[in-house]
Amino acid sequence: MASVPSPRQRSWVRWAGPLLLVVVLAVLPLVFPESVNEIIARIGVFAVAVLGLNLVMGYTGQVSLGQIFFLGLGAYVTAYGVSNDWNIVVVFVLACTIPAVVGLLVALAAARLGGLAIAMVTVALPIVGVPLAKRLSDYTGGSQGLSARFGDAPEGTGLYDDQWRLYLVLAIGGAVFLLTRNLVRGKYGRVFAIVKKNENVASSVGISPYRYKVLAFTLASLIGGVSGFLYMLVIQYTSPETMSFGHSIQLLAAMVIGGAGSILGSILGGAYYVLVPQLTNLVDPSLTALLQGATLLVVLFVLPGGLASLARPLGRGRRSSHDRRGPTPPITPSATTGSGTAAETPETERQGHP
Amino acid sequence: MTLLELEDVTAFYGPVQVLEGVSLSVPENGAVGILGANGAGKTTTLRAISATVRAGGRIVFDGKDIRGTRPDRVAALGIAHVPEGRGTFGDLSVRENLRVGAYLRKDRKGIASDIDYCLDLFPNLQDRITSNASALSGGEQQMLAVARAIMSKPRLLLLDEASLGLAPSTAKAVYDAIRRLRVESGIAMVVVEQNANLAFTLVDSATVLETGRNVLTGTSAELRGMDEIRRAYLGG
């Protein structure tokens, strides 16, 4: 940052970055071997699932231990629709809306409760979801699950199936990420942040924490449904095991490891969720649990803010150097009377108990 | 006889230097005020004393440099900190809060009589003795915070913004009680206060901080008379 870029340069940077990314994402599936494409697609699936969790937990501060249920629900809806030869667009819409509606109903009830109570209600989703899926075996195939293969490369594209599927994952997942990013950087994101920080404050400025908690939860369920659709596209099979409580916990861990309240963190969380089991298998398949636990602890010990915080010190360094160059606002009584002790308040809060 | 002596104390929050050299002297049984605008380093000075921020310079209490000591050891030396925002234990009852304050003491009888003394000092707490601290009003919480601090039988009380967020009449009641405490117990005090007039009802002398430095020190009487100072730093 030796020189301040001119507005002209900046606008060039502004559209060149995304364009480059799109080009790279368009080309990579063509050059990578099949196994790499499959891994990236799988990362995409879980990055979307983690993104949904991040929306309700990272951004809005509501502990949800049930996100995997919505992935499972979306996957079941997709599998059922595909195996009944419904139009795939209809299937996709249903795979989004049905989890969203279920999420809305759960949230309407659960968001009345605070803190740990909402966590417990969300625990119930996967815990009850597994036996419920078995009981509804006419729709779910019971414990044997449902297979549904779709998204094979259309004739004439000249693409392999794995390439075509990866394009679908990148397109759908990319759209979800873009929409979510705009949401959390806009007005709603600011409201979510206020609700997360202090519900009483939110109420006092005329924001209904209840309404926004329900909104965040519903959107998270919808995004979970999308990830379920992608899950079926990539894995092509679902069973009650898909939505077991253990996986929900791992998803939560992936979110925190990626970086709570971070778009980039959601992608990193998805990558962590997919890659770490594979890597531990490479090291020693009989020690995977030990290695996964140790990896999680080491990562968080080094980076308590998650992997996304690796990217942040860079940014912070630049921003603060910028600040230092700028004029320091004089601390004068007239400028600051009435407000809290600016320099000291954050510290007080950090010292206080959560 | 000086009880507490701060010499050229510095402190940082991360890369930001908050104290650039603060000095302060509190005699035995004395009460010293720290005045100044927001961000001047008042609270940080108290934290430097109670060892909750790392400080440079010299902080001598009762003849010993206490820098680098752990906060609970500082408390054990006889320094009780009533933090800004009161810091009561929300999920504990009033009586339990007081018992926590007496954690370092072993004299059961003394503790019991001191609890009675606190309730006499702050009669409002008498009726709320079994309530959770979080259920108290702001004024009651402030009283509880002070009461909890004096349960440790300190030699020095650090009082941070005891009037913050209180109605004027409540703030006055709190200060009246603290003044009575000072008279009856002789505990030395360092008092950080936005409301200078309120502070002057309690302290013998005061220092004015600006951006982490002493800019003016004097007795209450001297400072009270300085109109300019009052307008500039004491909120008129």
Add this chain to the structure above:
Amino acid sequence: MNMHSRSRKALGIAVASALALTLAGCAREGGGGGASGGGASPGITDTAVKLGISTPLSGATAGPGTCTVAGVTAYFGAKNAEGGVAFGDGKTRTVEIEALDDGYDPQRAKANYDSLKGDVFAMTAGLGTPTNRAWRDAAIADEVPQVLVMTGDPLFSDTEESPWQLGFVPIYQNEGEAFGKLLASSGGAHKVAILSQNDDYGAGYVEGFKSAVEGAGNVQIVGELTYEATDTSVDAQITQLAASGADVIFNAMSVTPLTVSALQKAQQLNWLPRWFLPSNTSSPGAVVEPGGGAAFPAIYSVSFAKAPASPAFAEDEDVRTYLAALKEHGNYPDAPAFPHCQWSWMVGATLEQAFAKMTAPTREDFMRALRSIENFEAPLMLPGTAVSTTEAGQPAVPTVVVQKYNGKGYDTVEAFE
């Protein structure tokens, strides 16, 4: 706007590092397969063949999962030490096994398959219905053998539906049916209580049992309950079934601790029916003894494998060879705690039979060879059972014998007493 380009850059770094990690995996893949000669399938050379396993090595089913790897690894470990396995094309190859942990997660099983499929000649021996089903479609599409897997799900033995699959263990229905037949032919009147796992495993057992006793006037089902594999206790089910007055309990459970506690609970209630246990939870040392099985008038099970812990087989040549190899080559120093260890050993022997019949180093020819094994008495097999792969709709081991607990091990029985 710097924020944006910066997060873009970070994203690029993240993707790149993820790719770097996975490319490492690819490089490994490329190096391993190295086919020789014209038309050889991946994973086989003139001197070696590689097999893949995806099975739970962590989590609740890690115990039996570890066994599914140990047995076959021990079998080929011993063979490799002797120089390798003779193939039908005249070459002798060593057999390498690459096992990956799926934690009983279908998604991870699919991932394991994806990472192994280009590298191994065939997939085998993995445990679990959902985990095997997760990549069954993909294996068919990729024409990768998924054979001798440890699930009694009939789908894997349906040649039409699953051309590249073959189950190893008897389908659950067969096991239930075997006991049902024995009971129906006993002549005496019996009231039966059923407690089964709420999944395809339990349902398969019950289905087989019911089809065998259907129309038998002497067998009446007086109570039928289920439990979840994740339950901590089945006390309530046992209490409820005890009240039904049944004199026989058909207990289709796959969770060892719950089986033990079911046996104990019935004794506390002083309910002492004749007991049926499935093949995978009837181990004398791990289930019946700790459960106090001696208190019951009879405990029946079905099996096709010799139980190494049983005194009857202490001097058995098969058993001794097996236990020695398990220790030396299977990385399994303890006494086998689950029958899956024995089954996996038999999978090794069955694969060797198939290899011996192969005339070309291709997956197609392997499937042909595998499906042409008749009445092969694999080591550790009980008299009266054999590996037979020629019958459509049946797994490699289509038959079981009913056995009765004798206080230390099991004896094969012909009649219900």
Add this chain to the structure above:
Amino acid sequence: MATFIQLVVDGLSTGSIYAAIALALVLVHQATGLINFAQGGMAVLAAYSAWWLTARGVPLVLAILASIVLSFLLGAAVERWLMRRFERGDPDTAVVVTIGLLTLITGICGWLFTYNNQQFPSLFSLDAVSFLGVSVSQRSIGTTLVIVVVMFLLQGLFAGTKLGLALRAVAINPQSAAFSGLPVERLLMVGWGLAAVLGAIAGAMVAPQLTLTPGMLDNALVYALAAVILGGLSSPVGVVVAAWIIGVLENLAAVYIPLIGYDLKVAVPFILIFVVLVIRPQGLFGRKTVVRV
């Protein structure tokens, strides 16, 4: 009727298993303000160490005592070397750290002791005691009694002792606790150590019933969490009673409410939680907390 009463008794003994873990969760929550997912894992590790000692000829009681001492040290060490870094940060991160710890400990148990089922000897006989047509094993009675004793000790610790008060104060506001001279760091270590001790007792009590495996308490943990929320985080008695209620009601619901049945009985504690929390947000026995701005 006899079956009904038997089902209630069965539910009580299953509830005692949930209660055993729940008590340890309450202790660590009261002492650190965290929900510790690794609590069950630490209890399993303790049970394995006791089992390992008995397998080498150490008498059972001594082995359990040794595992209790070991657990205290382990709990304190976990606080000192791992949790301390996260205690003042985002609580979500700290909870995820305990999840990682659970995974690690489970992996260590599987690595050292295999994933096979191990029979853990019981302090109590398995013989049944019968009264009024109801049978219950001495083991269940013994386990329940031990848990009741622990419950009262814990209640006493928090309500009546200086240590209990100090542990709670540290959890609520570590800085104010330090201002009152409480050795915060040492108390946090003691809190984790004591919770691990409770876990070790719980592990030794329930391992004979559940059979010792690395994941022995994974399924019970969800029920224990439910009991903790239902009973109110601050009340040992409330949590044990809630665990019993859950154990009994899930049995009765499974048998007498066909819509629920044995497959969906796991929903019972959650339905119960929902109903109770709507009426009493602080749980059945928890103390009411008013939060101010």
